Amino acid sequence: MQQVQNGDKVRVHYHGKLRSGETFDSSEGREPLEFTVGSGQVIRGFDEGVKGMQAGEKRTVEIPVADAYGEKSQEMLIEFPKNQFPADMNPEQGMQLMMNNGQGQQFPVTIAEVREESVLLDANHPLAGQELIFDLELVEIVPTSRIIMP
Numbered sequence: 001m002q003q004v005q006n007g008d009k010v011r012v013h014y015h016g017k018l019r020s021g022e023t024f025d026s027s028e029g030r031e032p033l034e035f036t037v038g039s040g041q042v043i044r045g046f047d048e049g050v051k052g053m054q055a056g057e058k059r060t061v062e063i064p065v066a067d068a069y070g071e072k073s074q075e076m077l078i079e080f081p082k083n084q085f086p087a088d089m090n091p092e093q094g095m096q097l098m099m100n101n102g103q104g105q106q107f108p109v110t111i112a113e114v115r116e117e118s119v120l121l122d123a124n125h126p127l128a129g130q131e132l133i134f135d136l137e138l139v140e141i142v143p144t145s146r147i148i149m150p
Contacts, residue, residue, distance in 0.1 A: 001054045002141055006038035009142040010050055015135040024127065032139045043068050046134060053138040063132040069125040076123040077112065091119045099123070 004010055011032040016025040027033055035041040037050060045063030053059060065071055078099075085091055095111045099121070113120040 004037055004050050004053045004138065004141060006051070007036065009034065009036045009144070011139040011142060012050060013137040013139060014046075017133045017135075019131055019133070024132075034142070043132075045132065049134060049136055050138060053136070055138055055140050058135070058137045060133065060135050063134065065129060065131055068130065068132045069128045072122075072124045072129040076128075078109070078121040078123060079118050080121050081118050082115075083117075085119070097121070 011034045013027045013032045014025075015023065015028065017023050033042075037047055040047075043063065045061065045067030048067065049059070049061035049063070082091065091111050091114055093111050093114055097109050097111070098106045099109050100106055107123060108126075109121040109123045110126065111119055112122040
């Protein structure tokens with residue numbers, strides 16, 4: 001039976017949990033996740049976790065911080081003046097917002113702390129600094145079409 005290797009397109013059902021057992025994402029009730037192994041479409045630990053699997057196989061992989069979303073970075077903390085928020089907005093810790101980087105790209109931030117004159121925004125990925133556990137089920141290795149030339 002064929003085993004997953006770099007370059008294979010695969011379809012995978014998954015259940016992602018934190019060390020605490022809290023679920024942060026799952027494909028349950030949805031189509032399986034489809035991606036090409038080794039292409040950078042998913043985090044490195046997930047990519048590595050499916051390698052060697054066969055269709056129908058299930059496995060649990062523990063992904064260290066470095067192979068998930070990395071450590072939290074102090075450079076991703078942004079102090080933002082309160083007077084630049086819309087007048088009708090009341091910033092609260094834990095609130096999620098979208099920011100613009102000046103080149104038209106938007107990115108999510110979370111309010112980490114509300115101060116007297118400013119708000120501390122955290123632009124780290126919400127799962128940065130976390131070890132992740134995935135229960136994986138390889139649904140299929142998607143066959144590639146072969147073109148036969150005369």
